[in-house]
Amino acid sequence: MFMAPLATRAAALEFTSPGFAETAIIATSSPAANIPWEWQALSPVYTYSFDNVNKYDPSRPMTIKINYEKTNNYFKQIFILDEISGIWQPMLSKDVPEKKYLTTMTTSTSGKLIVLSNPDLLTVGTASWYKYKNGNFAASPDFKKGSVLRVTNLVNGKFVDVTINDFGPERAKHPDRVIDLDKVAFQKIASTKDGLIKIKVEPLKVIAPTINKSQLQLSAAPTISASSAVIMRESDGSIIWGKNEAKVSPLASLTKLVAVRTFLDLRPSLDKIVAYKVQDENYNYLYCKPWESAKLKVKDGETMTIENLIYSALVGSANNAVESLVRVSGLSRPEFIKKMNDTVKGWGATSTSFIEPTGLSPQNVSSPFDYAIITKEVFTNPLLKKISTTASYSFKTVNTKVAHKLNNTSQLVRNAQYPIIGSKTGYLDEAGNCLMTRVQAPKGNLIVINFGSPSSAASFWDNEQMIRYGLRQLSK
Numbered sequence: 001m002f003m004a005p006l007a008t009r010a011a012a013l014e015f016t017s018p019g020f021a022e023t024a025i026i027a028t029s030s031p032a033a034n035i036p037w038e039w040q041a042l043s044p045v046y047t048y049s050f051d052n053v054n055k056y057d058p059s060r061p062m063t064i065k066i067n068y069e070k071t072n073n074y075f076k077q078i079f080i081l082d083e084i085s086g087i088w089q090p091m092l093s094k095d096v097p098e099k100k101y102l103t104t105m106t107t108s109t110s111g112k113l114i115v116l117s118n119p120d121l122l123t124v125g126t127a128s129w130y131k132y133k134n135g136n137f138a139a140s141p142d143f144k145k146g147s148v149l150r151v152t153n154l155v156n157g158k159f160v161d162v163t164i165n166d167f168g169p170e171r172a173k174h175p176d177r178v179i180d181l182d183k184v185a186f187q188k189i190a191s192t193k194d195g196l197i198k199i200k201v202e203p204l205k206v207i208a209p210t211i212n213k214s215q216l217q218l219s220a221a222p223t224i225s226a227s228s229a230v231i232m233r234e235s236d237g238s239i240i241w242g243k244n245e246a247k248v249s250p251l252a253s254l255t256k257l258v259a260v261r262t263f264l265d266l267r268p269s270l271d272k273i274v275a276y277k278v279q280d281e282n283y284n285y286l287y288c289k290p291w292e293s294a295k296l297k298v299k300d301g302e303t304m305t306i307e308n309l310i311y312s313a314l315v316g317s318a319n320n321a322v323e324s325l326v327r328v329s330g331l332s333r334p335e336f337i338k339k340m341n342d343t344v345k346g347w348g349a350t351s352t353s354f355i356e357p358t359g360l361s362p363q364n365v366s367s368p369f370d371y372a373i374i375t376k377e378v379f380t381n382p383l384l385k386k387i388s389t390t391a392s393y394s395f396k397t398v399n400t401k402v403a404h405k406l407n408n409t410s411q412l413v414r415n416a417q418y419p420i421i422g423s424k425t426g427y428l429d430e431a432g433n434c435l436m437t438r439v440q441a442p443k444g445n446l447i448v449i450n451f452g453s454p455s456s457a458a459s460f461w462d463n464e465q466m467i468r469y470g471l472r473q474l475s476k
Contacts, residue, residue: 013046013113017062022050031114034220035079035088037469039116042068042076049110061105066115068100073176075121075203078104081112087219088114097124097200098154120468125176127151127199129186132166137182139166141417148205151181151189154198158189161204167415222469224462227432227452230368231470234376234438234445240470245369248351249451252426252434253294253317254371255359257388260313261378262340262357263325270307273398274328276300281320283333287360295320296404303398311393314384316406317425319358326357333357344370347377362430368449375436375447379422385438388423389413411460412437418467421445425459433459439467446470 015024026048031041076095079088091104121142143164152159162185169177190197228244278300284293296318312321326336344352352366379385391414394405408414409425422438432452439446448466453459
């Protein structure tokens, strides 16, 4: 057995190779600039090679051990550089955070290694419990449902394997909380009287989003499926990252934010009671079949407040509610649509055009860059921040007392994983899936927009990657 330690004060690299007693030549260098954007370097780059490699038996893998000096509570892996593609590839690694080292196996007798940490995946911290499904389950804000984690109590060494089946806890409220364990799982490693326990988690099975796997490739910038996208810093309008950001295409229900802002600029009384008219939804059917339109299920003559209509338009993306607002605005429908167009042109969105107020027409067009300008201006009205980020909204019609509950069409809003201060989804066959999120950040709010993602899941994944990338860039 041979062990080749790195003789420096920095994190040490060691090889354990049964039956192979050659000396490793090891050099260190600063972390490369092309590491995947989701990850941060926790070690230098280690370049290693062995003499007399013809003596090595590849059927007996070598164990690699890399020590790291600084405490790090996030998911860590050893990566090896693919010399052909120039891309760092993850190796199946085991982290021992209490002793500050990782191990992996290899049959490669030369290469470049680095330890990377993902600051979006907390793996060491605390865990609490709650009663939910009465089994080996847990809630996580980092790992997708269906992922399997081994949870170890760092005080007594007991562990339990759990499946993620819920979202939580909110990381903004509990920054060191890794997961919440189902009561049954918690009792296998601690007493419920303990409340919070110190734990580590090891991913045994990680569920990726249900999207094309080519989107998951490691790269120095986001790899997204959307046809066009942009990340803008709101304070100065600077572009942090973009993909075909000036491309003009249908924007679907992102239109609704402009319609509601146009309506609010007329200074309506939000508690005014108005009656619904069937004509409101008939306008929608000029562009789609009745069963294709998202709508508020009310009947002719039912009454509600203007506030109810605004929440219906933005939280539930109800097309008929938008047309109701247009009707009670005091403007004719052509005048209202003209005002929408004049407003965005005045803001500098010169590639944007609307022919109706809901987004059902594919002739309503914009670009991610234009819509970022629109977003910045729209949210100067604080009411839109509140409404667009409401996870659910309930009301009863005034005269018939029929109850309605609307859930936000954005899962990013519902999950509350990020500090979102503005959001709207959109979909048309011609537009694909579109999404705008406005995210609070200490060094300047982010506006994140993607047009033309091929599915709802891909749209949220695209937007989430851009949020994380934008926040990472602002933190540098």
